[in-house]
Amino acid sequence: MNRPRGWTIFLCCVAALGFTVPGHAGAGGQWPPVTDVPTHIHVLGRSASIDLLTDEVAVAERFYAEVFGWTFERHGEGKQVYALARAGGQRVGGVAYVAQAKAANRAGRWIGMVSVPDVDAAASYVAKAGGKVLLEPRDLPGRGKASLVRDPEGAPFGLIRSLYGDPVDELGDDNTWLWGELWAQDPAAMARFYQGLGVFTPRIESRAEEPTEYFLMAEGYPRAGIIRSPRESIPAVWLPYLRVGNLARTLERVVQAGGRVALPPDPKIRGGRVAIFIDPVGAPVGVAEWSEPREGRP
Numbered sequence: 001m002n003r004p005r006g007w008t009i010f011l012c013c014v015a016a017l018g019f020t021v022p023g024h025a026g027a028g029g030q031w032p033p034v035t036d037v038p039t040h041i042h043v044l045g046r047s048a049s050i051d052l053l054t055d056e057v058a059v060a061e062r063f064y065a066e067v068f069g070w071t072f073e074r075h076g077e078g079k080q081v082y083a084l085a086r087a088g089g090q091r092v093g094g095v096a097y098v099a100q101a102k103a104a105n106r107a108g109r110w111i112g113m114v115s116v117p118d119v120d121a122a123a124s125y126v127a128k129a130g131g132k133v134l135l136e137p138r139d140l141p142g143r144g145k146a147s148l149v150r151d152p153e154g155a156p157f158g159l160i161r162s163l164y165g166d167p168v169d170e171l172g173d174d175n176t177w178l179w180g181e182l183w184a185q186d187p188a189a190m191a192r193f194y195q196g197l198g199v200f201t202p203r204i205e206s207r208a209e210e211p212t213e214y215f216l217m218a219e220g221y222p223r224a225g226i227i228r229s230p231r232e233s234i235p236a237v238w239l240p241y242l243r244v245g246n247l248a249r250t251l252e253r254v255v256q257a258g259g260r261v262a263l264p265p266d267p268k269i270r271g272g273r274v275a276i277f278i279d280p281v282g283a284p285v286g287v288a289e290w291s292e293p294r295e296g297r298p
Helices: 057-068 119-128 187-195 247-256
Strands: 047-054 071-075 082-087 090-097 109-115 132-140 144-150 156-162 177-184 201-205 213-218 221-228 237-244 260-263 274-278 284-289
Touching (some): 047 057, 047 177, 057 090, 057 247, 119 132, 119 156, 177 187, 247 260, 247 284
Parallel strands (some): 237 284
Antiparallel strands (some): 082 090, 144 156, 213 221, 274 284
16 A cells, blocks of 8 residues: 555654563464465565454454454463454454553554564574564464564564465455554664565655655565654554545444544545554554455555
């Protein structure tokens, strides 16, 4: 998805988020794989999975069920729970329990897992390139090898080499993930950092009256974007976007279900077809009314 005109307005509407890294991840026993049907194909650079990390799993389940019609399958219990999410039968990620320090105003966060050929090598690169390894590479039974890291500006993201291959590389239906965007203080430096993972080729996009954006290209398609944050007080963060069929109706459901709209649709921002909300566990999410056919890509 191309960045809409006036996009920097978005950045001023989301507060700084805290984040507590788990000492362990996921459900006890087997993890559900990232795809229902094994593909044995790895789409390098793609977000193979995306998970919401929060200590309020039930709250998140209710919200996303009410707003987007997601259904959940629980794996594990208590502090080991992992709730696999589906939209119309199509898996869209999951919700994992992670302890949060509410006294320090910590919040939930969606974390995308980037498909890489070698998780150990990628995590080692992150550490050497000025980032930080938050969760050392480890095998998740049934899912594959994964690691949680931060880039040099502090934005967390995941690395994964799935056991049975990645999901089919296509644009999903409504209520599934569409796009990811990194807000950075130095987009050019961050583009070089992510290029060093060995799966992305940055492409500069410049338009009149708009700040420069870097697309992270992989397998011939833009997989994510990087833009400059307008203020130093806003920390680097990855913002994921959900595809919806009716933006106004979606935002009404967001409010009814206990979320809040951080940025309502604005005609100056991609024709009023995008918005940002904060879910009840504190995670920011973008929504975009996208009309391209399912087989297309953003």
